[in-house]
Amino acid sequence: MKHNIIKTGILFITILTLIMAVLTIWILKDNREMNYRERIVDLNEIQELTTLAIKKGDSNTKEKLDKRIQLLQNELRNESVQRNSHKILIYIAIVYSVCLIFIFIIFIYIYYVVIRPFKRLEKYANEVASGNLDLPLQYERQNLFGAFTWAFDHMRKEVKKARACEKEAIENNKTVIATISHDIKTPIASIRAYSEGLLANMDTSAERRERYLSVIMNKCDEVSKLSNDLFLHSLSNLDKLVMNLxxxxxxxxxxxxxxxxxxxxxxxxxxxxxxxxxxxxxxxxxxxxxxxxxxxxxxxxxxxxxxxxxxxxxxxxxxxxxxxxxxxxxxxxxxxxxxxxxxxxxxxxxxxxxxxxxxxxxxxxxxxxxxxxxxxxxxxxxxxxxxxxxxxxx
The missing domain is CATH 3.30.565.10 (Histidine kinase-like ATPase, C-terminal domain)
Structure with missing residues (x-):
């Protein structure tokens, strides 16, 4: 983006220079013709008046006056054109300089207000894309893009929060699976032990047999409850727990x-x-x-x-x-x-x-x-x- 702005600036300056050059040539030419016409009109008027004044005089005097007037015309024309051309060139140079300064100020403003924040944002986006969510983004609310920059940094915080929640959920799922796996082992071990006792005919009395069976049933209920809890937890996480009200x-x-x-x-x-x-x-x-x-x-x-x-x-x-x-x-x-x-x-x-x-x-x-x-x-x-x-x- 920075290179594009520089190219655009050079293009603007080139166009401005061409416009000012064409304008200078046209003004100088037009001014030269205008001065020429004005001086000729004035001198022609003098010539007519002189002719009337010496109408009764000799021809030598008239010839001298004509030559003098013609010489004066040439001198005035050259002097006027040079003087006016110099002033016009000064004015054009001033206007050209002011335009260049104005363009320079505009591009300086664009650089600090637009380009530099976007370069910073581009670098920041690359950091976020690489997984660095701990890097804060400095922003100014009064800046032209302050609100946008703030929103981008807020997005970074939300992504970081979501990632932390996701990590916590994964750890919690690992924990619950490990816990339930451990808790299921105990009742299953009891069920196996009492079942082996029944197979070995250790239930020598009806009361002992009833006690063995009662323990097995209770342990089965424990396993069933743990399985139901895990199943309901999975459904609630997926928002698929259907309620038949x-x-x-x-x-x-x-x-x-x-x-x-x-x-x-x-x-x-x-x-x-x-x-x-x-x-x-x-x-x-x-x-x-x-x-x-x-x-x-x-x-x-x-x-x-x-x-x-x-x-x-x-x-x-x-x-x-x-x-x-x-x-x-x-x-x-x-x-x-x-x-x-x-x-x-x-x-x-x-x-x-x-x-x-x-x-x-x-x-x-x-x-x-x-x-x-x-x-x-x-x-x-x-x-x-x-x-x-x-x-x-x-």
Whole structure:
């Protein structure tokens, strides 16, 4: 671009020089003819007057006067032309110099305002293209291209941020795969050990056999939950988690789900029945939500009492799940619903840090929400808020 500007400047100066040269020749020629005509007219008038004055004189005197007038004409013509030509040349030189200075100033301005910022931007773009996103771009907002330069630097920051997020996502995916792989090993090892015990006829009594089978079933449930969490995480990342929302009776749907999840656990208590209202939800996904929340309470509340209650509040059906375990550290609370985050109370318990993230994601997809109330060392309460269907509000 710099070379193109220089070529353009040379072209402008050449054109200006040619124009000024042609103009000078034309003005000098025209001025020469004009002066000549004016002087001849004046001298002709003198000649006529002289002729009338010496009309009665001799011819010798008249001849001398004619020669003198002719000589005077030639001298005046030459002097006038030279004097006027000199002035015109000075004027033309001044105009030419002013034009050159003006062109020079314009090109200096263009260089500092246009060319230099673009050269800097070109160099900066090459740095960004090579992967150097840490190099800031200096810019001036009052500059002609200040806003454009600022936008380019802002783009660099966004690209850097996106690349950092991409790197973090890749690392998180590696972490969750490694964590789940490790967590799956433990229940599978237990399943294998108890299965080998059954094959070796170590179940000498019905009670021992029942205990072996119960352990195997529980470990299978753990593996199934880990697999489901990983699958839901993958779907949420791809935005392909399909929600099959349907209007249903909350009491008829939620009560059987709770009975199936609770099973023979005597420490889980339902304080009151589900209200007989209409809600709009994905039954299968909501079952996963309840499994995750209740499963977390069972895992981290050290077999404490777990209470489940329901109430209606502001056109919403609220499901409260309260445990009486050790509670959650205050510094962990802001991050509990983030992917892969695990609090300080995990005590080497298996998990990938996806449970509450999936709970929040599913509830939001069903236009609901989830809230957490921490009682410090006296447990945690999770509240699931489900919007009531409009027809049930009338």
């Amino acid at each position: 349907e209007v249903c009776d909350a009491k008829k749907v939620i009560t059987p789900i709770l009975e199936q999840i609770i099973g023979e656990n005597d420490n889980i208590v339902i304080l009151n029945e589900v209200m007989d209202v209409k809600v709009r939800l994905d039954i299968r996904r909501f079952e996963q939500v309840l499994e995750n929340v209740i499963g977390n309470s069972k895992k981290y509340a050290s077999e404490s009492r777990i209470e489940i209650s329901f109430n209606l509040n502001n056109h919403q059906l609220e499901c409260h799940i309260r445990d009486y375990g050790k509670g959650i550290s205050e510094e962990d609370i802001p991050f509990l619903f983030e992917k892969f985050y695990r609090g300080k109370n995990i005590e080497n318990k298996p998990g990938a840090g996806l449970g509450l993230y999936i709970v929040k994601y599913i509830m939001e997809q069903m236009d609901g929400s989830v809230d957490l109330n921490n009682y410090n060392s006296n447990g945690v309460e999770i509240t699931l808020e489900i919007p009531m269907y409009e027809s049930s509000l009338s």
